[in-house]
Amino acid sequence: MLIDTHSHLYASQFDEDRKQEIQRCLDLNIKKVLLPNIDKESITGMHQLAENFPGVCYPMMGVHPCSILPDTWQDELSVAKKHLDAKTQDYIAIGEIGIDLYWDKSTLGIQREAFAEQIKWAKDFDLPIVIHARDSFDEIFEVIDLYNDERLRGVFHCFTGTSTQAQRIIDYSGFLMGIGGVVTFKNSGLDKAIAGLDLKHFVLETDAPYLAPTPKRGKRNQSSYIPLIADKLAAVFNCDYDTIARVTTENAQKMFNLAN
Numbered sequence: 001m002l003i004d005t006h007s008h009l010y011a012s013q014f015d016e017d018r019k020q021e022i023q024r025c026l027d028l029n030i031k032k033v034l035l036p037n038i039d040k041e042s043i044t045g046m047h048q049l050a051e052n053f054p055g056v057c058y059p060m061m062g063v064h065p066c067s068i069l070p071d072t073w074q075d076e077l078s079v080a081k082k083h084l085d086a087k088t089q090d091y092i093a094i095g096e097i098g099i100d101l102y103w104d105k106s107t108l109g110i111q112r113e114a115f116a117e118q119i120k121w122a123k124d125f126d127l128p129i130v131i132h133a134r135d136s137f138d139e140i141f142e143v144i145d146l147y148n149d150e151r152l153r154g155v156f157h158c159f160t161g162t163s164t165q166a167q168r169i170i171d172y173s174g175f176l177m178g179i180g181g182v183v184t185f186k187n188s189g190l191d192k193a194i195a196g197l198d199l200k201h202f203v204l205e206t207d208a209p210y211l212a213p214t215p216k217r218g219k220r221n222q223s224s225y226i227p228l229i230a231d232k233l234a235a236v237f238n239c240d241y242d243t244i245a246r247v248t249t250e251n252a253q254k255m256f257n258l259a260n
Contacts, residue, residue: 002230002245003032003252004223006096006130006157006178006205009057010035010045013209013220022053024224029245032258033223036060036096036130036157039067040079050089058258060093065100065132068107068114077114084125092256094122095130096157099143102134112143119147122154128255129154130178137165148172155255158182158207163193170201176251178205181213181221184232191236199237199244203252204229 004025014021025033033053035046037060049057061084063076084091097118099111122129133140133156144152153174159166160182169175179202183190194202204226206213212221213228230244237244252258 001249002028002030002204002226003034003249003258004030004206004208004226005034005155005203005252005256006036006180007033007208007223008036008038008042008210009033009208009223010042010049011209014222018049021222021224022056024222026056028224028227030223030226032056032058032252034058034060034092034252034256036093037062037080038064038096039076043079043083047089055259058092058256059089060095060130061089061091062093062095062097062118062130063114064096065098065111065115066103068111070107070110073110073114077117081121084121091125091127092258093128093130093154094118094125095154096132097129098132098157099136099139100132100134101136101139108139112139115140115143116147119143119152123147123151126151131156132158133161134158137161141168144172148174150174153255155203157205158211159194160188160190161193163196166194166197166201170197176201176203176255178203179233180205180207180229181211181217181225183229183236184214185217186214191232195236199233199239199247200251202233202248203255204233204244204248
């Protein structure tokens with residue numbers, strides 16, 4: 001069994017074949033697809049997926065750092081928190097949250113504040129966090145260092161860092177790294193950065209519809225491409241495909257408290 005721990009299957013790119021994509025996943029023994037939220041506009045579609053495909057699609061609640069904008073970020077946080085308080089759905093994590101300095105460095109201050117606030121939610125609700133860290137590992141680590149304790153846990157989504165950064169994440173003890181299509185890119189260097197580490201620190205993800213793995217690079221990514229990532233990891237870790245599937249699935253089930 002495989003689990004895609006990070007897919008935006010509610011995105012408009014799947015409007016024509018969302019149900020078919022779920023079936024493609026099930027046919028490939030991809031039994032669960034975890035859905036990080038982006039902002040208040042994505043909530044309805046995410047909820048609908050979770051309701052239509054119970055036991056397959058699992059929602060998270062949070063505000064993406066690229067949605068933390070000067071005039072609206074507090075409203076975005078308020079909406080997300082209301083859903084958590086009301087238990088609108090059985091949310092499995094606080095996510096997708098974090099810091100993104102690729103698109104806009106000017107909002108770093110409010111991104112840090114929003115990230116810290118949502119970490120507090122995670123502790124209050126005893127849920128893991130799913131972290132977006134684009135061009136921002138040092139800034140993410142600074143915030144984590146302030147709040148890290150035995151209650152804080154989660155996944156560094158779309159890990160693309162160095163071996164040193166990977167080791168720092170491991171040293172936190174409560175975090176995993178999500179590995180997606182980037183590991184299949186010829187010159188990413190990610191395979192070398194993680195090759196010497198233990199598979200127990202990783203989960204699989206697609207970040208669909210973004211970052212499709214080779215040989216689908218440049219096309220719409222989808223959860224049914226998870227086997228391509230598992231194949232690559234089998235080569236990276238010098239083990240068989242079944243081991244990748246078993247260990248990463250167990251890691252995801254434990255982190256997100258998912259039933260078998």
